[in-house]
Structures are given as C-alpha cells and as structure tokens.
Amino acid sequence: MSSTFNHLSDEALVIECKKDQQYFAELVERYVPKLTHYIRRRSAATSDDIDDLLQNIFIKVYRNINEYDTRLLFSSWIYRIAHNEMIDWYRREKRRATLSFDDDAHDIMSKLFTEEDHITRFSNEEQKAAMVQLLNKLDDKYKEILLLRFFEEKSYEEIADILRIPPGTVAVRINRAKKQLQKKLPKHGTN
Amino acid sequence: MEPISPTTEKILTAIEQKQVTPRPKWYFALRNSILWIPGVITTVLGGYTIAGIIYGILHNPWLPLAPQQSHPMAFAAAVPVLWVVSFGLFSAITISLLRKMHRGYRHTALQLLLVSVACSVIIGILFYALTQDSLDNQVNTYYRYPTQHQRDYF
Known part of the structure; x- marks a missing residue:
C-alpha cells in the first residue's frame, strides 16, 4: 500500500x-x-x-x-x-512512566551525550541496565522530553507542540535532565 | 492494492465495528468559541478595572493632602487596591484561557500576561475616556471616604 x-x-x-x-x-x-x-x-x-x-x-x-x-x-x-x-x-x-530500551547501551549513551560531555561509554548489558535505571529515576517530565528529543528525534518546536509547552521550556528541561544524568554518571578517568 | 499489516487491519476493523465517524468541523469551532467568549469577557472586565484604577488615582480627593507628595508611599496609598486585585484576577483567568487556545501554549506566562495587560490597558483607557461620568457615580461612592490605611497615612 x-x-x-x-x-x-x-x-x-x-x-x-x-x-x-x-x-x-x-x-x-x-x-x-x-x-x-x-x-x-x-x-x-x-x-x-x-x-x-x-x-x-x-x-x-x-x-x-x-x-x-x-x-x-x-x-x-x-x-x-x-x-x-x-x-x-x-x-x-496506576503505574508510573517507566522507560525501556531495546537499543544497546552504547546507542543510548551516544544519543544523549557527545564526546565533549566526557562521559564514559557503557558497553555491556549490566551497565546498560544501570543507565536505564538512572534514566528512570528522573522526573516524568524529564524522561518524556529526553525520549522525544533523543529517541523519537523530534525538534524543539515539535516537542513544544506535543507537550503543549513553550519551546524555551523544552530547551530548559532538556538541559536540566542532561545535567541531572551527568551528575550521576562516571566521567572519563573516574571509572 | 498492496496488503496492509494485521495491526492496521485490526484498527480499521475496530473503527468500523464501533461505527466511529469523524466529528463535524462545527463541533470544534463551537468548542473553540467556548474558550474565546470567556476570554473576551475577562479582557473587557480587565479593561473596566483599569478604567477604575485610572479613575481612582486621578480623582483621589485626599492625594493633594499628602505630606510628601513625591514620596512613593503617597502614590501607593492612592492606588485603588480593590480594582488592582480584581484586575489581577481577571488577567489570571485570561492567561489560563489563552494557554488553552490555539498555539497559546507556545508562549510563556510573561508574554501572555503582557498581551492580556496591554489589551486591558487599551480597553481601560477607552472605557475611562468614554464613560467617565458613569464611573463618577459608581466609583466615587467608594473613593469618597479614605480607607483606614489611607487615613493612617494622610
């Protein structure tokens, strides 16, 4: 068709x-x-x-x-x-939003962070599970926005239309979510 | 025609079985106008309160008696609090309605507040200019007597 x-x-x-x-x-x-x-x-x-x-x-x-x-x-x-x-x-x-990913750990990391973020890349299943667990500890509003931006690959304008919030708020939430994750993740040389 | 997937087939069958039909355009037009009507009313009422504020400040009979007229407190004491509170209330309702309107969510609360205040100020100035006499009757009763706060100050 x-x-x-x-x-x-x-x-x-x-x-x-x-x-x-x-x-x-x-x-x-x-x-x-x-x-x-x-x-x-x-x-x-x-x-x-x-x-x-x-x-x-x-x-x-x-x-x-x-x-x-x-x-x-x-x-x-x-x-x-x-x-x-x-x-x-x-x-x-009566459930809470829970993210789950079929993609491998490296994919999740490379979608969320660039080399400039100096985050150690995860590779095995155990580390992937830990990463997904970290994502799930975020507030629902951050989880949703990361999912739309990095996994559904939506633009800020599209996310604004989906969640009915100003595009500026989309940018702020993405930044905050990434910062929250960055704090919890091992940096180069520390793992 | 190419075959469709089983999921699509299932969805289309469900639509057919439940006899789902698209809602007519007028239904959505009516729903939008239900949001517009209170939005217009609260903006006009906001304008009316602005006219009240202008009147309250310009026709304050005891303002010239203030010991230090240049003092900001003299102006603050002359501000008709009740009108300001009413204006705040109507503006808040207008903003929440604007948010629900088409693409209203794309704007920040501050942008919507500015639009709402600007509309109310324009309407308020027009109201004040056009209905000064009627305001005289309605507002003067309240402003003829100073409030306790104003009496304490002056």
Whole structure:
C-alpha cells in the first residue's frame, strides 16, 4: 500500500482521508511502527496493551480528524494524542512512566551525550541496565522530553507542540535532565 | 492494492465495528468559541478595572493632602487596591484561557500576561475616556471616604 501513496505527505493524506478511508489506512500503516516504538520505550506495556493503546489512539485520530490544523505537523498532533493516551493508561493501570530500551547501551549513551560531555561509554548489558535505571529515576517530565528529543528525534518546536509547552521550556528541561544524568554518571578517568 | 499489516487491519476493523465517524468541523469551532467568549469577557472586565484604577488615582480627593507628595508611599496609598486585585484576577483567568487556545501554549506566562495587560490597558483607557461620568457615580461612592490605611497615612 505504501508505494501507492509514497508521494503524499501526512498532511495531504489527512485532507484526502476525509473523502476516502483508504488514505486513513495509509496513515495508520505509516504510524503504527513509530507509535509502537514510542509506547514500548515509554512503558513496560505488554503486546496486548500496546495493541489496545494503538487502537484507542487511532480511534481518537479518526474521530477528531477535523480538529487537525494543517499548520502543525501531523506527526506532532498524533504524538500529542498518543502522549495523552499514555497518561490515561498510566492512570488506569496506576503505574508510573517507566522507560525501556531495546537499543544497546552504547546507542543510548551516544544519543544523549557527545564526546565533549566526557562521559564514559557503557558497553555491556549490566551497565546498560544501570543507565536505564538512572534514566528512570528522573522526573516524568524529564524522561518524556529526553525520549522525544533523543529517541523519537523530534525538534524543539515539535516537542513544544506535543507537550503543549513553550519551546524555551523544552530547551530548559532538556538541559536540566542532561545535567541531572551527568551528575550521576562516571566521567572519563573516574571509572 | 498492496496488503496492509494485521495491526492496521485490526484498527480499521475496530473503527468500523464501533461505527466511529469523524466529528463535524462545527463541533470544534463551537468548542473553540467556548474558550474565546470567556476570554473576551475577562479582557473587557480587565479593561473596566483599569478604567477604575485610572479613575481612582486621578480623582483621589485626599492625594493633594499628602505630606510628601513625591514620596512613593503617597502614590501607593492612592492606588485603588480593590480594582488592582480584581484586575489581577481577571488577567489570571485570561492567561489560563489563552494557554488553552490555539498555539497559546507556545508562549510563556510573561508574554501572555503582557498581551492580556496591554489589551486591558487599551480597553481601560477607552472605557475611562468614554464613560467617565458613569464611573463618577459608581466609583466615587467608594473613593469618597479614605480607607483606614489611607487615613493612617494622610
């Protein structure tokens, strides 16, 4: 299906899907893998939970498709819906946001820090677990923002639209989160 | 047509089974206007309180009696506290409404406060200029008599 609609942007698909559900199917197809990764990284949800969450997200997207403002990126809008759905899910399940990563430890470190940060790179599974534990000790607002910036690779503007906060606040929170992590991580020569 | 993934299939079937249909555009337009209407009302009320503040300061009958008129306390004592408090309240409501409006979240509280105050000041000056006589009747009753704080000072 993808190749038929490859030339169309998400925003164009939204306009077309109001007339033909085929286009909505393409949107679903495009975003299922991205949102599955996002949900998996943000929670310790089971596959069944993920399926339910995805279903709820896309039902909301379809029901509120006329609310979408084409001046915003569609991806920001759908991530906003996913973000809210996750919060509802935490509430229903009485859980706290828990990050989990399939990526290896080196990937997590290289995404969060540059060479200039002088942080010792982790390589084995044990160290990766320690790193994930450190990330999970951060406040929920910091966890979420690091996930969106470094793992979902969203721009500051997109994060601002997803979390509904000013872009300046996004920058401040990313800095604070990284500083909090840096304090807890071993520096070159100290490990 | 190329095949779709089982997850997509499941989602589309769920939408069909639950008979989900897109909400009409007017529903969202109405919802937005529900936010706009109180926003406009609180801004206008904020403007009205600004007119009250201007009136309170310019028509303060005991300000010339102040022992040291240049002293900042003389001005502070002349500020109509009740109007200022009301203005603060209306501005806070306007800011919280602006935050919920389209892209309002992109601006800091300070930016929204400045916009809200600027609108209220413009409306307030207009109000003051246009309704000075009516303000005379409404405000003078309160300002004819100094408050305990003002009496202590003057």
